[in-house]
Amino acid sequence: MPSTLWIGNIHFGALIVPVKLHTAVSQNRVQFHLLHKTDRVKLRQQMICKFDKTPVPAEEQVKGFQVDERKYVLMDPEELEQAEPESSRTIDVHEFVKTGGIDPVFIERIYYLEPDAEAKSYGALAASLKDLDALAVCTWVMRKRAYFGAISSTGKALRLNVLRYTDEIVQAQSLGLESFELSEKEVSIGSELINKLTVKFQPEKYVNEHQKKLWEMIEKKAHGQKITPLTPKHLKPTMPGKLLEALEKSLNRAA
Amino acid sequence: MMKEQNTIKSATDPGGKKKSIPQEPASQGIWSGTISFSLVAIPVRLVKSVEPGRVSFHLLHNRDYSPLERKMFCPEEEKIVPPDEIVRGYEIQPGKHILVTGEELESVSPDRSRTIEITEFIDIREVDPIYYDHPYFLVPLKGGEKSYSLLVESMRRTNKAGLAKFVLDEREYVVLIVSRDNALAMSTLHYSDEILPMALVAAEASDEEINIVKKSIKAMMTDFAPEKYSNNRRQKLLDIVNKKVKKKSEVKAPEVEEEEKAEGMADLMTALEKSMRTVKKNGPIKHGKN
Numbered sequence: 118m119p120s121t122l123w124i125g126n127i128h129f130g131a132l133i134v135p136v137k138l139h140t141a142v143s144q145n146r147v148q149f150h151l152l153h154k155t156d157r158v159k160l161r162q163q164m165i166c167k168f169d170k171t172p173v174p175a176e177e178q179v180k181g182f183q184v185d186e187r188k189y190v191l192m193d194p195e196e197l198e199q200a201e202p203e204s205s206r207t208i209d210v211h212e213f214v215k216t217g218g219i220d221p222v223f224i225e226r227i228y229y230l231e232p233d234a235e236a237k238s239y240g241a242l243a244a245s246l247k248d249l250d251a252l253a254v255c256t257w258v259m260r261k262r263a264y265f266g267a268i269s270s271t272g273k274a275l276r277l278n279v280l281r282y283t284d285e286i287v288q289a290q291s292l293g294l295e296s297f298e299l300s301e302k303e304v305s306i307g308s309e310l311i312n313k314l315t316v317k318f319q320p321e322k323y324v325n326e327h328q329k330k331l332w333e334m335i336e337k338k339a340h341g342q343k344i345t346p347l348t349p350k351h352l353k354p355t356m357p358g359k360l361l362e363a364l365e366k367s368l369n370r371a372a
Numbered sequence: 373m374m375k376e377q378n379t380i381k382s383a384t385d386p387g388g389k390k391k392s393i394p395q396e397p398a399s400q401g402i403w404s405g406t407i408s409f410s411l412v413a414i415p416v417r418l419v420k421s422v423e424p425g426r427v428s429f430h431l432l433h434n435r436d437y438s439p440l441e442r443k444m445f446c447p448e449e450e451k452i453v454p455p456d457e458i459v460r461g462y463e464i465q466p467g468k469h470i471l472v473t474g475e476e477l478e479s480v481s482p483d484r485s486r487t488i489e490i491t492e493f494i495d496i497r498e499v500d501p502i503y504y505d506h507p508y509f510l511v512p513l514k515g516g517e518k519s520y521s522l523l524v525e526s527m528r529r530t531n532k533a534g535l536a537k538f539v540l541d542e543r544e545y546v547v548l549i550v551s552r553d554n555a556l557a558m559s560t561l562h563y564s565d566e567i568l569p570m571a572l573v574a575a576e577a578s579d580e581e582i583n584i585v586k587k588s589i590k591a592m593m594t595d596f597a598p599e600k601y602s603n604n605r606r607q608k609l610l611d612i613v614n615k616k617v618k619k620k621s622e623v624k625a626p627e628v629e630e631e632e633k634a635e636g637m638a639d640l641m642t643a644l645e646k647s648m649r650t651v652k653k654n655g656p657i658k659h660g661k662n
Contacts, residue, residue: 129588129592130588131588132585132588139568139570140568141502141567141568141570142502142562142566142567142568143566143568144562144566145566146542146543147462147542148462149460149461149462149472149542150460150461150462150463150469151444151458151459151460151461152458152459152460152461152469152471153446153448153449153453153457153458153459154456154457154458154459155449155457156446156448156449157461157469157471158446158447158448158449159447159461160444160445160446160447160453160458161444161445161447162442162443162444162445163442163443163444163445163452164431164440164441164442164443165440165441165442165443165445165452166433166436166438166440167438167439167440167441167628168433168436168438168625168626168628169433169436169438170452172445172450173433173440177433177434177435178431178432178433178434178440179431179432179433179434179437180430180431180432181429181430181431181432181437181439181623182429182430182609182613183430184613184622185622187625187626187627188622188623188624188625189430189432189437189622189623189624189625190613190616190617190621190622190623191432191437191616191621191623192429192609192612192613196612197609199608199612200605200608200609200612201605202604202605210592211592212592212593212594213589213592213593213594214593214594214595214596215593215596217497218595218596219596219598220552221499221501221504221507221559222421222422222507222552222557222559223598224501224504227501227502229568229570231570231571231572232572232574232575235575236574236575237575237576237577237578237581238577238581238585239574239575239577240574240575240576240577240581241577241581241582241584241585242585243574244577244582244585245582245585245586245589246589248582248586249586249589249590249593251589251593253589254596254601256601262605263603263604263605265598265601269501273572273574274570274572274574276502278501280598280601281422282598282601282602282603283598283599283601283602284602284603285422285423285424286421286422286423287420287421287422287423287509288553289509289552289553289554289555289557290553292419292509292511292555294511294512294554294555295517296521296554297517297518297520297522299518299521299522299525303522304522304525304526304529307522307523307525307526308526308529308530310409310410310526311493311526311527311530311532311534312493312530312532314409314410314490314492314493315492315493315494315495315530315532316492316493316494317494317498318494318495318498318499318535320500320503320546320561320563320564321564321565323535323537323546323561323563323564324563324565325544325563326481326537326544327480327481327484327539327543327544328544330480330481331480331542334472334476334479334480335462335464335470335472338470338471338472338476339464339470344476344479345479346475346476346478346479347478347479347482348482349478349482349483349485349486349487350482350483350485350486350487351405351406351486351487352406352408352413352487353413354406354413354414354415354513354515354516354519355411355412355413355414355519356515357515357517357518357519360412360518360519360522363410363411363412364411364412364522366411367409367410367411367412370410370411371410
């Protein structure tokens, strides 16, 4: 049973829904340590003073905001506290939007919201959001931080999508991409090819095959066996002049 | 105190650890290789598509106001360890490690370490958002612009997304490639066995109760306008900073000869990435360049 991260109430209008926040995803992956080559001692990260090159313990660290070259304004903990939001146990719903109206790039993470009491309001909200195909846009404060998110429903269960603030999202325009002239023929063959290669999304089909291989490699090494290095596969880029030909060949192959 | 300088991982992380692909400054790219579908191969690099919004505080030494930098440190010898002296080890017993080199890591799945091969396409609407992990952009490298545009345009027209697997360092990622704003956006996905089941015992609501809730939802329906919501904390902090600037309460750091900036190296993985690159550069087998 996953542990509860936070307890609060969803609130809008006259409705109050007591909820508990639970993790929705758990990752279990091979973890490596970083070691010092010479003595195999586990390394740790250490803050080092750029000027005297010595390790600086936490009690000698202060926070500064850079205002100019080598010029800082110091911030003391009390000042940082002033910027903290007032603590609260309420998830305030401000408005509702259609599902699909939020680009997934906004989603930072998702939590499960479980009913904290045998409240019918939970069931009513879950059913309503599903029926109306809606998300509840909300804000809340958790562990001294203000969050912005959207509550979604699977019909019976509610989820809390933690959203990124707009200014945290890099706009595609900033990448400086130039659009490239394509012939209608190229795009229509490309589209046809994609449609031919389209399958139903079955996430369970994708398993982490790498993890097992990684384990095997570690075990081999643990038994003193040598690992034969393999060169990564590199694909030859399709030249612009050869694109149509490659697409046509692909389409024939997919047919 | 470190939080301000950390990457996306901890920016809004009240719960467990969140693993994302190591971050690098956008200009450099995190990885480069080829993305392919069927017989078309496009040279690309991977760049980030989210920037954790933070007021950039620097950690300073309270004695000389010199900025601090994060370094890998050997607690035994009490010294800073340069990247070429860092190795990766897997702990098989407490204190006993199996050392693993960068080449060995790339040898585990050589087909996937420099190639993102789209094996199938899916309808984007079929993807439950719970699968999304971390978003990136793919940017074409020289010569790949035309086939890149073709994939962008064809996926946009069909409203489809490509699925692929690729390996970076010790991790294999399932990724979803979509067409967004004339660019290829890529998101790592969670594996389905990483999605936890939800234990649920909600009391069933009556139709009457549901109808009341629906009525108030309908009254509050609108279009999603994320720019309405902003991080107040950042503004509050900037206000405090501005007040102090006016009072001229600044401190001055001593001059040090220019070194590589430490900000991009906010986490362990980035430091590791750097070390691996150095290892590769000096190693007997050349990677990365055709």
